[in-house]
Amino acid sequence: MDFDNKDFANNHCKHIRELDPLIRFVGIANGMGTLVGTSYREQLNPLMDDDETKLYAMQAVFRAEIREDFQKNLGALNYSVGKYDKLIRATIPLKSVSESKYYILISFDVEANSIFIIENKVLKYIKLLAQE
Structure with a gap:
């Protein structure tokens, strides 16, 4: 998986966004929290502007990196999910x-x-992608 290539990302x-009609947005961020790829559902009215989305990506990656501090005791992070009043967000490490x-x-x-979609659609897609 060469996510350094923007077209690839x-x-x-x-493709991930198209796995389920209830997915609003998919982004891929590098380890510094910089978005290297994005896809929004067609005709979606985003809840955040581009700058807010970039900040969200940095914060999500930072939180995921902090969780890795407990990997020794808890095992590797598979994904994390947060439910808000207006949407659900998930972060999946790759x-x-x-x-x-x-x-x-x-x-x-x-x-x-979201848990069903992640476990039965998104993670399966990622596994297939890793085998290519």
């Missing part, structure tokens, strides 16, 4: 070909069964 954001850290950031409509 954008393409896979789009490894790329270069062993660099990347994170998939997903926003769901609030009525989505």
